Amino acid sequence: KLPSQVTLVEVGPRDGLQNEKTPISTAIKVELCKQLIEAGIHRLEAAAFVSPKWVPQMADGADVLAGLQALPDLQDRTVSYSALVPNLKGMEAAIEAGVQEAVVFTAASEAFTQKNINCTIAESIERFKPVAALAQAHNIHLRGSISCALGCPYQGEVPVQNAAEVALRLRDIGVQEFDVADTIGVGTALRVSQVFEAVGYSVGLNNVAGHFHDTYGQALANILAALQLGVSTFHSSIAGLGGCPYAKGATGNVATEDVVYLLQGMGIDTGLNMHKLVQTGAWISGSIGKPYTSRAGRAVWNK
Numbered sequence: 001k002l003p004s005q006v007t008l009v010e011v012g013p014r015d016g017l018q019n020e021k022t023p024i025s026t027a028i029k030v031e032l033c034k035q036l037i038e039a040g041i042h043r044l045e046a047a048a049f050v051s052p053k054w055v056p057q058m059a060d061g062a063d064v065l066a067g068l069q070a071l072p073d074l075q076d077r078t079v080s081y082s083a084l085v086p087n088l089k090g091m092e093a094a095i096e097a098g099v100q101e102a103v104v105f106t107a108a109s110e111a112f113t114q115k116n117i118n119c120t121i122a123e124s125i126e127r128f129k130p131v132a133a134l135a136q137a138h139n140i141h142l143r144g145s146i147s148c149a150l151g152c153p154y155q156g157e158v159p160v161q162n163a164a165e166v167a168l169r170l171r172d173i174g175v176q177e178f179d180v181a182d183t184i185g186v187g188t189a190l191r192v193s194q195v196f197e198a199v200g201y202s203v204g205l206n207n208v209a210g211h212f213h214d215t216y217g218q219a220l221a222n223i224l225a226a227l228q229l230g231v232s233t234f235h236s237s238i239a240g241l242g243g244c245p246y247a248k249g250a251t252g253n254v255a256t257e258d259v260v261y262l263l264q265g266m267g268i269d270t271g272l273n274m275h276k277l278v279q280t281g282a283w284i285s286g287s288i289g290k291p292y293t294s295r296a297g298r299a300v301w302n303k
């Protein structure tokens with residue numbers, strides 16, 4: 001059942017940077033995106049049109065997208081840019097900025113939804129209805145992110161079925177792709193198989209992506225578990241950057257370099273240039289004053 005090809009949606013510029021306390025310049029964000037695209041990334045989560053009071057680091061999303069669209073070297077690349085949109089206001093900003101994909105986000109846990117977007121799961125779905133209508137009218141691919149599918153920092157255990165139920169409700173309002181997220185990286189392989197199987201029963205696995213944070217070092221094992229079910233889209237963050245402002249202690253997404261190493265070793269095509277990714281990972285880590293923590297990235301860098 002293993003896919004022969006996997007698409008990595010690079011979320012470093014959004015999930016990777018959103019939690020950084022020191023403001024990162026728009027120029028660095030644009031340069032990061034540029035280098036990722038040069039490494040072969042063609043689906044890039046570049047911004048979040050959320051309240052700047054809640055997540056100040058993402059306040060310059062429109063400028064980042066404008067900067068990218070103005071770069072002459074990228075004109076011949078086909079890149080699908082995405083942005084998080086919590087509500088209509090965010091969706092309007094995303095359209096204005098010219099994204100190809102928008103991401104509404106809710107959770108498999110009530111407690112997390114409340115902390116993250118200040119409403120219940122049911123209210124979030126209601127809030128997304130006009131967002132979905134606008135996405136459809138503008139021919140924007142609509143994704144729905146389901147946080148805490150494998151566990152919640154506030155309520156702990158999350159029943160296996162929850163993500164599948166939320167996915168169905170999202171599909172009913174027009175969401176086209178489902179990002180099943182282990183926000184705090186607590187999931188382990190068997191549970192991942194169960195949760196993704198349940199999601200597969202509800203919406204099919206063709207349009208499901210795995211979004212794994214690596215807090216407990218389980219992300220690669222979890223990706224393997226999902227791959228074995230046939231999931232062929234995963235989210236990753238260059239250099240493993242990141243964390244979630246509403247999930248204390250959560251570390252970054254699985255590092256793009258680590259996933260590429262895994263997939264290359266399994267003979268699964270990603271279309272990505274490992275060497276270029278490693279240069280980018282080392283560069284962005286240094287630029288924001290962090291040690292370079294991708295395991296595969298460091299190994300390649302030190303060779």
Ligand code: HMG
Pocket residue numbers: 015018048049050051052053054055084086087089090091105116117118145146147148181182183184211213244245246
């Ligand atoms: P609220 O306070 O309930 O909303 O926040 P509100 O409608 O009352 O608005 C409050 C203020 O925010 C108003 O401004 C609005 O104009 C403004 P004021 O009148 O006070 O000056 N506002 C906005 N500004 C810019 N863009 C917008 C927007 N909407 C309202 N779109 C809201 C509700 C959803 C807006 C807020 O809770 C929010 O922005 N939350 C975002 C939280 C967030 O970004 N979390 C991180 C991303 S999710 C994630 O990382 C998980 C993921 O990676 C998957 C995983 O790992 O689990 C995707």
Ligand code: MG
Pocket residue numbers: 015181183211213244253
């Ligand atoms: Mg995340």
